[in-house]
Amino acid sequence: MNSLREMMAMMELELRRLRHDRTEIYTRAIQPILWLVVYGTIMSSIRAIPTGGIPYLAFITPGVLLQSTVFVSVFYGLTIVWERDTGILKKLLVAPVPRYSTVIGKTIASGVRAIFQALIIVPVALLLGVKFIPRPLNFLAALVELFLISGGFAAISILVASFMKTRERFMGIGQAIIMPLFFGSSALYPVKMMPALLQRFAVLNPLTYAVDAVRGLMISGDVSHLARDTGAIILFDAVMFVLASVSFRKIIE
Amino acid sequence: MDNQAPDKNPPDKPSLANTPPDGSLPADSTPDEKLVEVRGLVKVYGPATRALDGIDLDIHAGQIFALLGPNGAGKTTLMRILTTQLRPTAGRASIFGRDVVRRAAEVRALIGYVPQEMSVWTDITGFENLLIYAKIYGLPAASRKKQVSEALDSMGLSGFAKTLVKTYSGGMIRRLEVACALLIKPKIMFLDEPTIGLDPSARRAVWEKILTFKREFGTTVFFNTHYMDEADLYSDEIAIIDRGRLVKIGTAEELKRSIKRDVVRVGLGPGAVAGQKAIVRLRALPSVTEVGVAESELTVAVGDAETALPAVIDVLREESVAIAKISAEKPTLDDVFMAYAGSSLQAGPDLREVRSVRRQIQKG
Numbered sequence: 001m002n003s004l005r006e007m008m009a010m011m012e013l014e015l016r017r018l019r020h021d022r023t024e025i026y027t028r029a030i031q032p033i034l035w036l037v038v039y040g041t042i043m044s045s046i047r048a049i050p051t052g053g054i055p056y057l058a059f060i061t062p063g064v065l066l067q068s069t070v071f072v073s074v075f076y077g078l079t080i081v082w083e084r085d086t087g088i089l090k091k092l093l094v095a096p097v098p099r100y101s102t103v104i105g106k107t108i109a110s111g112v113r114a115i116f117q118a119l120i121i122v123p124v125a126l127l128l129g130v131k132f133i134p135r136p137l138n139f140l141a142a143l144v145e146l147f148l149i150s151g152g153f154a155a156i157s158i159l160v161a162s163f164m165k166t167r168e169r170f171m172g173i174g175q176a177i178i179m180p181l182f183f184g185s186s187a188l189y190p191v192k193m194m195p196a197l198l199q200r201f202a203v204l205n206p207l208t209y210a211v212d213a214v215r216g217l218m219i220s221g222d223v224s225h226l227a228r229d230t231g232a233i234i235l236f237d238a239v240m241f242v243l244a245s246v247s248f249r250k251i252i253e
Numbered sequence: 254m255d256n257q258a259p260d261k262n263p264p265d266k267p268s269l270a271n272t273p274p275d276g277s278l279p280a281d282s283t284p285d286e287k288l289v290e291v292r293g294l295v296k297v298y299g300p301a302t303r304a305l306d307g308i309d310l311d312i313h314a315g316q317i318f319a320l321l322g323p324n325g326a327g328k329t330t331l332m333r334i335l336t337t338q339l340r341p342t343a344g345r346a347s348i349f350g351r352d353v354v355r356r357a358a359e360v361r362a363l364i365g366y367v368p369q370e371m372s373v374w375t376d377i378t379g380f381e382n383l384l385i386y387a388k389i390y391g392l393p394a395a396s397r398k399k400q401v402s403e404a405l406d407s408m409g410l411s412g413f414a415k416t417l418v419k420t421y422s423g424g425m426i427r428r429l430e431v432a433c434a435l436l437i438k439p440k441i442m443f444l445d446e447p448t449i450g451l452d453p454s455a456r457r458a459v460w461e462k463i464l465t466f467k468r469e470f471g472t473t474v475f476f477n478t479h480y481m482d483e484a485d486l487y488s489d490e491i492a493i494i495d496r497g498r499l500v501k502i503g504t505a506e507e508l509k510r511s512i513k514r515d516v517v518r519v520g521l522g523p524g525a526v527a528g529q530k531a532i533v534r535l536r537a538l539p540s541v542t543e544v545g546v547a548e549s550e551l552t553v554a555v556g557d558a559e560t561a562l563p564a565v566i567d568v569l570r571e572e573s574v575a576i577a578k579i580s581a582e583k584p585t586l587d588d589v590f591m592a593y594a595g596s597s598l599q600a601g602p603d604l605r606e607v608r609s610v611r612r613q614i615q616k617g
Contacts (some may be wrong), residue, residue, distance in 0.1 A: 020378075088372050
């Protein structure tokens, strides 16, 4: 009960922050929009990548959406480092709520932010002529997948934040996590096109499953792997939540 | 500062009468109970840094208790152990009889805490800050908004409730933080350097509000400070901490008296001169340690001014030295600190030492 309470409060905090200031969401949208507008448009005209009949721009849209949400959640760990430099974390620890709920509350809050981030990119994709499957339920389900994977990555960032105690160190690590995961997933090209070693990595990469799920729901309509994808994401979340909650002690002391 | 004289008399054995009906005070507790009990507390960071080196401490309900010491003395470490954030290396501590390690969850429900660093979100309003914390603390939904407004009001912030915190001054942020800690009507309030970095008028405003709610709710207050004037003015009891040890505990008055370094200043009447014989006789008094002579003033260092004064006056009268005025000066807490810790409070600690402690803390 107490933990649920804190998680809801953390989510509300994030919504209230967004209500006061959305600048960050806009500036963070620039990079994914460049992926779509520049990289996507150019690569579409080459037609070098087999996408199974889907226009290339539409093919990479889920990947770009996920990359931007993952960016948001990984850098969310930064706010934990920042909150440790301030007294907020100390105060949360002294509040009468279990500590793991602070961790999960944070990851949920990052999911909220990630969804808003994605919502900004969707209209850009529409303008570029990407055809989404026009079913609201599919769209909602895709947002749920985004939310779920974002939680796991926020947990990774809390885990990393508990080892990196300064913001500067954290910035570098954040990039070093996101880019390999992005390139080692089916975000930009099908897994089958990758070298054998990278293919093995892609199988273990949670982003691969998230991309597959979101692409199925939003673009291709092929949801035959949805259960497997969602299962993989939830497993990833669960493992990361446990690790992050355990390592959270290190942040405090 | 003089118009800010705090209420030195704690409200008549407080806290029980002011306990809200839902208060989780155990039935067997009495007002005389030790609210905070610390025994043999040790905290070691890394291989070599003993931040706390055997602390014993009792704090009774209804007091304002000051932990006075320079930066790096162990004040924050002690407070973080008492507020269940850190585990002690050895020894034990309890609040209302609940061990801070084994019954941490219960302790957290009884305490309010304002850390030294800023602990509010600056990108939302003051009202929203308290609302979020009220939800985290689990205040009932029906009265939540009312309680938040009351807390803001009690800290003089109602006019700024709808303003983003990033536009607040340092003093306002501190008061917002105190308001936040008040939300759960704590039995004891821990304030870590409550006025650090504030200008004198903001410091006064913060203390004024703290004293008001303390009077109203009988809340016990435990604060860390390295400002001796604050400890002097606002606390009922002071513990001096230096290098992880409590060197002396008592009221400001007791501490000052204990070092026996009062000074009696005698202003001489027009044309009056204190002759050699008078000086010699003064020096011979058992209570006098030193006599200084200036043009028209005698400075007499004594153990305790109140008991030494009659003898000093007698000697001067007998030697026919005309006295224009006479005053007794008590030592400052800095003198007290100097006497017990062997260094000045204001000079601060060796910077290298602080840095190494910080590094240890960061490494965990």
